Amino acid sequence: MLKFIVRRIVWTIPVILLVILMTFFMMRLIKGNPFQVTERPVPAAIQANLDRKFHLDQPWYMQYLYYVRGVFTADLGPSLLQRDRDVNDIVKEHFPVSMKLGGLAMLFAIVVGIPLGVIAALKQNTAWDYAAMAVVNAGYALPNFLIATLLIYFFAVKWREETPFPTNGWTGPSSWVLPVIALGHAPMTVLARIVRGSMLETLQQDYIRTAKAKGLRWRRVVGLHVLRNSLIPAVTAAAPLLGYLIAGSFIVETIFGLPGIGRYFIISVASRDYSVTMGITVLLSMIIIVANLVVDILYGFLDPRTRDVRT
Amino acid sequence: MLTDRRSEFEATLTRTAEARSQEAGAAIARASLLKDALHRFSRNRAAVVAAFAFLVMVAFVTFVPIFRDADPNAVDFSKAFLSPSLDYPFGTDEFGRDLFVRTALGGRISIAIGFAATFAIMLVGVVYGALSGFAGGRVDNGMMRFLDALYGLPYLPFAIITLAIFGRVNFWTMVVALTVASWFTTARVMRGQIITLKENDYVRAANALGARWYRILFRHLLPNTLGVILIFVFLELPGVVLGEAFLSFLGMGIEPPKASWGSLAQDGYTAYQAHPYIIVIPSLCIGWLILSAFFIADGLRDALDPRTREKF
Numbered sequence: 001m002l003k004f005i006v007r008r009i010v011w012t013i014p015v016i017l018l019v020i021l022m023t024f025f026m027m028r029l030i031k032g033n034p035f036q037v038t039e040r041p042v043p044a045a046i047q048a049n050l051d052r053k054f055h056l057d058q059p060w061y062m063q064y065l066y067y068v069r070g071v072f073t074a075d076l077g078p079s080l081l082q083r084d085r086d087v088n089d090i091v092k093e094h095f096p097v098s099m100k101l102g103g104l105a106m107l108f109a110i111v112v113g114i115p116l117g118v119i120a121a122l123k124q125n126t127a128w129d130y131a132a133m134a135v136v137n138a139g140y141a142l143p144n145f146l147i148a149t150l151l152i153y154f155f156a157v158k159w160r161e162e163t164p165f166p167t168n169g170w171t172g173p174s175s176w177v178l179p180v181i182a183l184g185h186a187p188m189t190v191l192a193r194i195v196r197g198s199m200l201e202t203l204q205q206d207y208i209r210t211a212k213a214k215g216l217r218w219r220r221v222v223g224l225h226v227l228r229n230s231l232i233p234a235v236t237a238a239a240p241l242l243g244y245l246i247a248g249s250f251i252v253e254t255i256f257g258l259p260g261i262g263r264y265f266i267i268s269v270a271s272r273d274y275s276v277t278m279g280i281t282v283l284l285s286m287i288i289i290v291a292n293l294v295v296d297i298l299y300g301f302l303d304p305r306t307r308d309v310r311t
Numbered sequence: 312m313l314t315d316r317r318s319e320f321e322a323t324l325t326r327t328a329e330a331r332s333q334e335a336g337a338a339i340a341r342a343s344l345l346k347d348a349l350h351r352f353s354r355n356r357a358a359v360v361a362a363f364a365f366l367v368m369v370a371f372v373t374f375v376p377i378f379r380d381a382d383p384n385a386v387d388f389s390k391a392f393l394s395p396s397l398d399y400p401f402g403t404d405e406f407g408r409d410l411f412v413r414t415a416l417g418g419r420i421s422i423a424i425g426f427a428a429t430f431a432i433m434l435v436g437v438v439y440g441a442l443s444g445f446a447g448g449r450v451d452n453g454m455m456r457f458l459d460a461l462y463g464l465p466y467l468p469f470a471i472i473t474l475a476i477f478g479r480v481n482f483w484t485m486v487v488a489l490t491v492a493s494w495f496t497t498a499r500v501m502r503g504q505i506i507t508l509k510e511n512d513y514v515r516a517a518n519a520l521g522a523r524w525y526r527i528l529f530r531h532l533l534p535n536t537l538g539v540i541l542i543f544v545f546l547e548l549p550g551v552v553l554g555e556a557f558l559s560f561l562g563m564g565i566e567p568p569k570a571s572w573g574s575l576a577q578d579g580y581t582a583y584q585a586h587p588y589i590i591v592i593p594s595l596c597i598g599w600l601i602l603s604a605f606f607i608a609d610g611l612r613d614a615l616d617p618r619t620r621e622k623f
Contacts, residue, residue, distance in 0.1 A: 011456075018460035029476045141602040143553060145560050145576055146594035149583045157584055247467045251557060255580070265468060266561055269475055281472065284465040292462070 005297055012293050019285045020071060024064050027278045054080065054275075067278075071286075076279035081271055087279035090264060095283070097170055098253070098260035101179055102245045108184030109191050109241065114234070116188075117195025121230075122222065124200060132192070140189040144248050148182035148255045168257035183252045187241040194237045198230040205229075232302045238295045239288070246284055348538075351614040358610020365603040368596070372418035381409040383416050384568045392586050401592050404578055410592065417570040418596055424485055424571070425552040425600075431490040432497055432547050433540060439494070440501025441536075444509070445528055455502070461495050467557060474563055485558070485565065489551050497543050504536045538615035545608035549601040556597055572597050 042050070051057045054077075055066050070077055076087035120132040139147075155178060156167040164174040202208065203226060211221045250262040257263075261280055268276035352358055376383070386406040393403040401410035443454040473488040474480055508514065509532065517527050552572075558564050559573025560580070567574070572593040579590025 011459075014456065015460045015463060018457065019463045022460065022464065023472075026472050026476060030472070030478075137602060137605075138598075140605070141598035143556055143560075143576070143594050143597050145556075145580065146590060146598075149580055149590050150587070153583055153587050243466055246465045247557065250467050251560060254561060266471070269471055277468075277472065277475075281465065281468045284468060285463045288465060289463040 001300065004300055008293060008296055012289055016286065016289060017068065019289065020068055020282055021064060023278055023281050023285070024067060027274050028060065030272075030274065054078070071282060076282070077275045079273055080275050081273040087276050090276055091261065091279065091283060094259055094261045094264045097258055098249055098262060101176075101183060101252070101258065101260060102249060104176060104180040105184035105245060105248075106187065106241070108180050109187035112184075113188040113191030114195050114231070117192040118199060118227070120192070120196045121199030121203065133196075136189045136192045139185045140193075144182055144186055145251050145255060147185055148178070148252055151178045151182055152255070170256075170258045170260075179252050179256045179258060182255070183245065183248045186244045186248055190241060190244065191234060191237060194234050195230060198233040199226060202226050202230040232299075235295060235299055235302060239292050242288060242291050246288075348614040352610050355610040355613060357606045358614075361603040361606030361610065364599065365607060368418070368599055368603065369422065372415045372422060375415035376412055376419070379409075379412045379415075381412045383408060383412045392582070394586075395588060402586070402588055404589060405582060410575075410589065413570055414572070414575060414593055414596060417572050417575045417593060420482070420565060420569065420571040421552055421555060421573070421597070422600070424482060424489070424555050425548050427482075427486045428489040428551040428555075429544055429547045431486060432494045432551070433544060435490065435494045436497025436543075437501050437533075437536070437540060440498035441505050441528065441533065443498070444502035444505030445524070445532065447506075451502070458495050458498060464492075466492050466554070470554060470558060471561075471563060474558070480563060480566060482565070485555060488558075489554050493547070493550060493554065497547065500539065500543065501536060504539055505532055508532050508535050538611075542608050542611045542615065545604045545611060549604045552597060552600055
């Protein structure tokens with residue numbers, strides 16, 4: 001087991017280096033100079049000084065090494081546009097909002113999605129199942145900008161007298177509710193579907209029949225055997241769920257005007273603040289890579305069968 | 312159901328009769344894989360409804376702009392923000408443009424981008440995955456590590472940066488951006504398929520008989536993955552359509568006055584308080600397409616390869 005974990009961790013290092021390298025090259029491919037966006041042209045001497053300051057006068061592999069060193073010492077470099085701020089400052093300011101939004105949305109997905117999937121599976125082909133799956137399919141199909149807009153339209157505009165939810169901002173618990181639902185509904189549907197599928201599969205296993213045959217109460221069979229064995233596959237869904245959360249946060253933060261990292265990413269692209277664009281991309285990549293690592297290791301613990309196959 | 316059984320019975324009778332009089336080959340051709348799959352697909356009610364819904368949407372975006380006598384870009388402020396009515400089934404926008412024809416035209420762009428990007432994803436993914444799985448060993452390992460790194464990149468930022476590299480957004484740059492950001496899953500699944508198929512006895516036999524690698528790849532391996540590829544077309548399509556909608560919604564889509572469902576929804580979002588129907592209609596179109604593609608993929612999976620049920 002230890003060997004498996006160590007090997008898996010060691011493997012992520014070249015992956016991280018490769019991700020940084022690819023991001024780095026993509027940023028170099030973007031045309032345009034951030035210092036020339038202002039109205040007055042920048043004199044050549046100042047341009048040269050700026051280039052030197054940001055190591056832009058050095059060959060690409062040196063720039064890359066500088067950047068990698070920065071990433072591993074938790075320094076994402078200076079912002080190219082806001083002269084007095086580092087990318088770290090921007091991340092520190094905006095990232096906690098995104099983390100909280102994403103965390104709460106994930107919680108929403110788990111708290112709503114897993115019970116929906118469990119009910120649908122236990123009552124397969126009944127009205128319960130159909131109702132749960134109708135909710136799940138509708139949630140799956142409707143883009144989150146529609147869900148977000150409708151939530152605002154009804155709860156924050158039409159019924160604003162009866163409900164405490166504001167249309168935008170990130171000012172307190174009442175302002176968290178609508179964005180969290182808007183962001184969480186997509187991962188919720190994915191989770192519900194996976195749990196339902198894996199429950200149905202578990203219910204057909206021989207050990208379930210055995211448990212029933214030996215006279216165990218159904219409630220106990222479900223709690224002891226079915227749930228445990230069906231929720232393990234749901235752990236592997238964490239990676240796609242994270243993808244949904246990140247992509248969705250761009251839309252939800254924009255619609256609700258939240259000061260999160262996704263919205264700032266879009267601003268940085270529009271203003272050609274490459275170091276910020278790159279810093280956020282690398283940061284999100286790290287989160288995805290680490291999440292995949294954790295899921296793999298966790299899965300190795302939960303389901304010993306996967307260990308041998310993967311090492 | 313009854314007619315099904317009867318025709319099956321009749322087919323058996325004819326088959327026996329033919330087997331007696333003719334060569335066996337003709338009889339086998341009658342129960343081809345395709346016919347079998349079609350039969351299974353047509354018994355899956357959800358899939359049939361979904362296929363019909365899909366065709367309805369394609370017909371809507373194809374024929375409405377042809378038969379509806381309305382200029383999609385004609386500005387007439389006296390007709391701004393008309394609610395849906397018989398004259399304007401989907402209402403009008405802030406410039407008084409007919410949203411019925413604009414939704415259809417937007418659908419053309421969304422669906423066309425969807426299919427073009429899906430095709431490109433299949434092309435890149437199948438080639439990459441097949442080569443990786445077929446080569447095996449170190450090549451395979453290296454190619455998969457590269458894929459791992461790509462998996463680490465977040466989807467939307469990846470697509471947005473690709474668009475920024477092009478410096479402009481049009482049909483083809485959008486297709487490239489969406490393809491670049493989402494071909495990995497197909498590649499990974501294709502690799503798995505090829506590796507599984509490689510172990511089959513008929514591949515060993517072909518090898519033993521001295522068949523060249525390309526003959527094994529193109530004659531024995533790739534044709535057996537066609538079913539999976541077809542399923543993946545309908546699994547990838549919704550993701551790509553949604554990705555395009557996200558980008559358009561964030562203001563990085565097709566340039567106006569052209570529109571896609573995503574940019575129409577974006578237009579609707581700016582006026583949602585007074586006129587919610589404008590954002591609802593294109594969003595429902597996206598949902599319609601996503602759901603129908605999903606159930607088609609589901610039906611195809613059951614129909615083409617019953618063994619792989621619940622595998623994806």
